[in-house]
Amino acid sequence: MSQGSPPALRRLLANLRAMPRAFWETAFRSGKPTTDRTRSAFVFGNVFYHLHSARVHRWSLRWPTTWGLGLITFWSFALTVVTGILLMFYYMPYPEGAYESMKDIQFVVPTGRLVRNLHRWACNVMVVAVFLHMARVFYTAAYRAPREFNWVAGILLMALTLALAFTGYLLPWDQLAYWAITIGANIAQSPREVTDALGVTHIFDPGGLQKLLLLGSEEVGKEALLRFYLLHIMILPLVLVALLAVHFWRIRKDGGLARPDDAGQRLGPPPPGTYPVFTEEPQKTYQLAAIVRGRTPQVSQGPENTLPAMPHVFYAELGVLMFTVFLCMLLAVFWDAPLKELANPQVPENPAKAPWYFLGLQEIVSFSAFTGGIGIPTLCVIALGLIPYLDRERDGTGLWFGGPGGVRLFLGSVAFGLAAVIGVEAFAIQFGWLREWWLDVPQLLVTFVNPGTVLVLIYFLYSVWVARRYNSTRAGALAVFTCFLCGFIILTIIGTYLRGPNWEFYWSQADWPVH
Amino acid sequence: MTTKPSSAGETRSRLDPEAVARRDFLGLAARCSAATAFLLATLGLARLPKTAVLPSPSKKFRVTLPESLPPGEPYQPPGRSVAVFRDEDGVYAISKICTHLGCIVNPVPTGFDCPCHGSRFDAKGDVIRGPAPKPLDWLAVARAADNTYLIDEGSTVPLGTKEMA
Numbered sequence: 001m002s003q004g005s006p007p008a009l010r011r012l013l014a015n016l017r018a019m020p021r022a023f024w025e026t027a028f029r030s031g032k033p034t035t036d037r038t039r040s041a042f043v044f045g046n047v048f049y050h051l052h053s054a055r056v057h058r059w060s061l062r063w064p065t066t067w068g069l070g071l072i073t074f075w076s077f078a079l080t081v082v083t084g085i086l087l088m089f090y091y092m093p094y095p096e097g098a099y100e101s102m103k104d105i106q107f108v109v110p111t112g113r114l115v116r117n118l119h120r121w122a123c124n125v126m127v128v129a130v131f132l133h134m135a136r137v138f139y140t141a142a143y144r145a146p147r148e149f150n151w152v153a154g155i156l157l158m159a160l161t162l163a164l165a166f167t168g169y170l171l172p173w174d175q176l177a178y179w180a181i182t183i184g185a186n187i188a189q190s191p192r193e194v195t196d197a198l199g200v201t202h203i204f205d206p207g208g209l210q211k212l213l214l215l216g217s218e219e220v221g222k223e224a225l226l227r228f229y230l231l232h233i234m235i236l237p238l239v240l241v242a243l244l245a246v247h248f249w250r251i252r253k254d255g256g257l258a259r260p261d262d263a264g265q266r267l268g269p270p271p272p273g274t275y276p277v278f279t280e281e282p283q284k285t286y287q288l289a290a291i292v293r294g295r296t297p298q299v300s301q302g303p304e305n306t307l308p309a310m311p312h313v314f315y316a317e318l319g320v321l322m323f324t325v326f327l328c329m330l331l332a333v334f335w336d337a338p339l340k341e342l343a344n345p346q347v348p349e350n351p352a353k354a355p356w357y358f359l360g361l362q363e364i365v366s367f368s369a370f371t372g373g374i375g376i377p378t379l380c381v382i383a384l385g386l387i388p389y390l391d392r393e394r395d396g397t398g399l400w401f402g403g404p405g406g407v408r409l410f411l412g413s414v415a416f417g418l419a420a421v422i423g424v425e426a427f428a429i430q431f432g433w434l435r436e437w438w439l440d441v442p443q444l445l446v447t448f449v450n451p452g453t454v455l456v457l458i459y460f461l462y463s464v465w466v467a468r469r470y471n472s473t474r475a476g477a478l479a480v481f482t483c484f485l486c487g488f489i490i491l492t493i494i495g496t497y498l499r500g501p502n503w504e505f506y507w508s509q510a511d512w513p514v515h
Numbered sequence: 516m517t518t519k520p521s522s523a524g525e526t527r528s529r530l531d532p533e534a535v536a537r538r539d540f541l542g543l544a545a546r547c548s549a550a551t552a553f554l555l556a557t558l559g560l561a562r563l564p565k566t567a568v569l570p571s572p573s574k575k576f577r578v579t580l581p582e583s584l585p586p587g588e589p590y591q592p593p594g595r596s597v598a599v600f601r602d603e604d605g606v607y608a609i610s611k612i613c614t615h616l617g618c619i620v621n622p623v624p625t626g627f628d629c630p631c632h633g634s635r636f637d638a639k640g641d642v643i644r645g646p647a648p649k650p651l652d653w654l655a656v657a658r659a660a661d662n663t664y665l666i667d668e669g670s671t672v673p674l675g676t677k678e679m680a
Contacts, residue, residue, distance in 0.1 A: 179618065183631065186616040193648045213564055218571045227564075346596065348618040350630035366632035368646055369615055435644060443648045503633035 039308040049314075051245075053252050055306040056313055058267050059259040064400070065140070066257065068320040069133035073161075074244070075324040076129060079122035080164075084233065086115050091171065093229035095222050098173035099342050106339060117332035123165050125328055127357050130161045138387070138481050139410070141402045141474065142258035148388035150250040153243055155384050160240045162357065167232040169355055170225060178343035179352040181228070182220050185211050187365065187373030194370055197443045219345070259398040264305050350501045359495030360488050363425075364452035366503050367433065372452050379456065380484060387481070391473040403474035409466065413479045417486030420458045424451045425494060429505045459483040574669035580606065580662050587638065589622040597654060597666060598622050605677030608666045609640050610652040620651070627651060639674060650674060 015022075025031070030041030040054040059065060090109055092101045105112035134154060137143055143151035170181040191207035201208070216223030251257065260266065340349070354362050364372035396402020401410050428451040434441045459480060467476025500506040501513060527533075578592045580601055589598035596611040596619050611620050611627070618631035626637040635644040640651030655670040656678040664678065 179631070182618070183616045190616075196649060209565070212566065216564070216566055216570070218569055221570070223566075223570055346594065346619060348630050352618060352631045362632075365616065366646055369648070432644075435642065439643065446646070447648070502628055502630055 033308075033310045036308065039310045042310045043308075049309075051248050051252065052309045052313060053256065054309055056309055057256055057259060057263065058270065058305045058307060059263040059398070060257040061307065061312055061316060062267075065259075065398075066136060067132075068316070068323070069129055069136050071317055071320040072324050073126055073129040073133050075321045076122045076126040076328065077161075077240075077244075079325065079328055080119055080126065081237070083115050083119035083122065087119060088233065093171070093226055095173055095225060095343070098171060098225060102172045102174070102339055113336065114332055117335070117337050118328055120337035121328045121331040121335070122324075123168065125324065125331075126161055127165055130158050134158060134384075135485065139478075140258060140400055141391075141397045143388040144258070144391070144394070144397050145388075147250075147254045147258060150247060150254055151388045152385050153247045153250065155381060157240065157243055157247060159381060160236055160243065164232060164236045164240065165355065165357065167228045167236065170220075170228040171232065172339055173225065173343050174338075174340040175343055175349050176338060176340045176353075178220060178345065179348045180354045180358075181224065182348075183352065183354065183362075183365075185215050185220060185224070187369060188214050190369035190373050192370075193368065193443065193447055197447070257398075260396075260402070263398065267305060270305070351499060351503055353495070353499075356492060356496050359499075360491035363491040363495040363499070364450075367428070367450035367452050368447045371447055371450060376452050376456060383480070383484075387477050391477045393472060393474045396474065401478075403478065404470045404472040405466070405475040405478060409470070409475055409478055410482055413462075413466070413482035414486055416462055416479075417459065417483035418490060420462070420483070421455060421487045421490040424455045424458070425490070427451075455487060459487065575665060575667045577659060578664055578666055580664070582662065591622070592666075595666075595668065597668060598627075599656075599664070599666065602677075605679045606656055606658075606664055607675075607677045608654040608656050608664075610654055610668065610671075612652070613647060614642075614649040614651060615645070615647040641674070 028042075028045075030038050030045045033039040033042040043049045043052050043054045087105060090101050090105050090112070092098055102116075105116050107113070137151065137154065166180075166184060170177045189207040189211035191210070192201055192205065193207075195201040195204055195207065212218075214224070214227065215221075216227050353359060361372060361377065364376060366372070393403065395404065396406075401407045433450060434446055462483060463476045463480035466479035467473060469475075497509075498505055498507065500509065500511070506512055576592065576595060578590070578599055580590055580599060584590050584601050586602040587600060589600060591598055591611075597608050598611055599606065599608045609627075611622075612618075613620050613629040613631065613634055615629065615632055615634050618629050620627040620629045620634075620636065626635065626643070627640065628635050629645065629647065633645045634642065634647035636647070636651050637643050640653065642648075642650055652671045653674055653676055655667040655672050657665040657667075658678055659665045
């Protein structure tokens with residue numbers, strides 16, 4: 001009893017002293033990522049990192065391979081999730097409360113204005129980045145086998161991004177929101193333009209059903225606000241996160257980022273001091289007999305020119321995160337998210353404009369609700385999804401503007417795409433369209449023959465011509481994708497800057513009539 | 516591994532494979548019933564968001580026209596998207612909801628202009644320009660008392676239907 005502490009107590013104290021270190025070691029079992037083995041274990045031993053492969057090709061880490069666009073999209077999404085959850089502390093999803101709580105968030109809640117601005121700007125950054133990311137994947141021909149399905153998943157993610165942006169637009173319940181949603185809900189109803197013209201609306205009314213499901217009522221009211229809130233904070237994010245997991249997982253399962261077959265020669269030897277790059281053939285070869293199909297895992301080929309994901313990939317991801325947050329923060333500090341006066345169902349804004357990424361759509365909607373709002377967008381999404389299944393060539397995969405035609409065809413398509421959209425728009429603005437020449441024109445003719453469909457037809461014929469001229473499906477795809485991108489940009493610019501009250505054309509906002 | 520292919524005429528042994536294996540059949544039936552159950556359940560759940568009773572407020576309202584309302588001039592009852600007119604033939608009401616995408620049109624001397632996408636309508640509500648696919652709706656008007664009329668925003672009538680003053 002008297003000779004010091006009993007051994008058990010001494011052990012307990014020793015264990016207590018060793019506890020912090022032991023806790024760390026049990027949490028991160030692989031130890032410090034200093035050797036090749038522990039660097040790999042760092043990746044696959046961690047639930048948050050294990051979507052990554054343990055090693056990545058040097059080609060994937062070059063900035064020009066991706067410009068980090070997919071990561072910017074992801075990080076800005078993460079930023080909207082964080083700021084969105086913060087906004088939910090105060091936001092009240094019913095008409096009397098919504099606008100009041102937006103005012104509170106804007107003027108009373110500590111950091112409320114900044115968090116709301118961040119949410120809005122991160123959303124905008126996400127929309128821009130998702131478009132640029134798609135363009136990057138297209139122009140580097142990275143959608144090709146075995147990555148076709150992931151391209152389709154990406155198209156769906158782009159649609160979900162736009163749906164999230166649109167549903168969030170209603171929530172402030174201000175004039176901007178109310179009329180954008182009224183227009184959006186009536187676009188959902190616009191199949192009636194066709195069913196009415198055919199006289200079958202009373203038996204077949206998909207438009208009415210869509211609007212009813214979206215609004216839960218005949219007009220934009222508290223039911224619609226609740227539904228948009230539910231879509232915005234629950235349904236769409238859940239679907240998006242699930243699809244995002246598939247999208248990331250497939251990057252890895254499809255063999256990492258697309259790269260040309262001769263990526264090794266193009267890269268040259270690794271810069272001195274780059275740790276550690278595998279360049280030799282492995283000492284052993286393995287026989288894999290019919291366990292897996294396809295090109296992974298690679299047999300009789302070493303992981304040449306690969307780097308451990310820890311730290312190289314993680315540093316790159318962290319860098320892009322810093323850039324994304326910096327960009328959003330910069331925008332959020334200097335530019336406030338708009339908040340107009342309380343929604344007034346009797347007086348629309350004039351002009352009533354959707355958020356900028358829908359203004360290209362609004363421009364073609366001003367020719368025909370159904371064609372512009374549903375027909376052409378659906379056609380575009382289907383066409384985008386078909387690209388990897390129609391272009392099965394191999395030439396130029398992983399290279400910017402790879403494939404027949406290359407940069408010259410891209411520039412030519414830009415010129416043609418811009419000329420066509422500006423020409424068609426200028427004609428429609430200067431001379432009007434069918435109804436201005438022939439007052440009693442049948443509605444179906446306006447629905448199917450309008451500047452929007454004419455433009456689609458011109459682009460389609462051009463790309464068919466290009467595909468024949470270069471004798472290449474890739475060249476045709478390059479032409480049509482570039483044309484639609486040009487059309488989207490020009491229509492968005494016209495909708496944003498050159499349309500004034502009553503959707504009339506004005507060269508500048510200074511020319512708008514004063515009310 | 517050593518089973519011989521059974522030739523015709525030979526009686527089938529207990530060990531020989533059946534034409535459609537019983538397990539396969541049961542498995543297929545189980546999968547089909549599970550798929551059917553899942554499909555029906557999903558359809559049932561999908562039925563929920565489609566409201567059976569519309570929560571819209573009453574669409575009927577009374578309006579008293581001022582004695583001095585000149586013919587062809589709109590009277591716009593507050594809180595309603597309707598323009599009411601009176602001329603020598605009677606009283607009529609035209610909905611101000613644009614048939615294109617639901618914006619509220621503004622009465623102007625030539626008829627109605629839509630602020631959202633530039634549709635224009637003449638004084639009778641017929642489309643004269645822009646993307647609107649249909650003329651503006653004419654609404655049911657019933658005379659309630661002198662100068663007081665019952666207007667139903669939920670019920671449309673053919674163009675040119677006027678209620679005798």
